[in-house]
Amino acid sequence: MEAKWLEDFLSLAETRSFSRAASDRHLTQSALSRRIAALETWLDAKLIDRTVSPIRLTATGMVFRGQAAEILRGIYAARTLARAHELVTDGARVVRLSVVHTLLFTFLPHRLRKLKDDRRHLKTKVQAVNVPDGIQALVEGETDLLLAYHHPQLPIAVDTDRFPFLTLGHERLIPVSAADVHGNPSYRLPGDDEEPLPFMAYSAGTFLGNLVEMLMLNAHLGCSLQRTFEAHMAEAVKAMVVAGNGIGWLPESCIARELHEKSVAVAGGDAWATNLEIRLYRAADNRSAAASELWDWMSRFGAA
Incomplete structure (x- = not known):
């Protein structure tokens, strides 16, 4: 049996049409029909009732549909796992690098x-992570390096003797809003209690979300915001802000082009912003030569 036969069968089960399934699978109808017949021969069972239009699954076909999907999920997962293992073990020149999404x-x-x-000669295997998952991967030895933000009031909870770091740069977390025709923010802090500003927020517990909460708690003036959107990722918050849906806090590098083009504007003063440090972490006992070489390269060129 071939995996493509299962993919053919699932496409046919979904469309109930040989012509549509063949088009979706980039096959001729005759080729698709032959492959379905080959699958039925291998199973020694009829899966498709071809005597009606549109075609329908037999009782066996309906049962097998779920099994076919499960088999394919297992095949895809095994292939992904094998590729990842090969990448990590393919010589000593591959570095596993975990990076926070923004x-x-x-x-x-x-x-x-x-x-x-x-x-x-250096190869990297990059994985997007949130801060807690990145820390766990670093501590458990599942990644060689972790690239993340740092803030002194919300530090990454690792022993820096065991997990030293390099500072690769700095940037600011700022409140932004879509700009009006004059280049001014459509929404501006602190807002009005009678008409709260629509707030494009980060999900609870996220690093940037915690920073925003800290800023609002520490601000000399209270602000009036109404959460109308929540997301884990800055790119999602950015999309909503740029579209004019409300105010949100973003790392300045994330919104630099839009600020330059004046499609968005800073929506509050310095009291509503804070500085972020960009850090690269590694385990002191990590013996990977490739990781050490990338670490040294980052220390010299990574902040450029």
């Missing part, structure tokens, strides 16, 4: 491109 979009791409030019 830095994956802003800080990392340019530096990976520069790394490719400077250290072509």
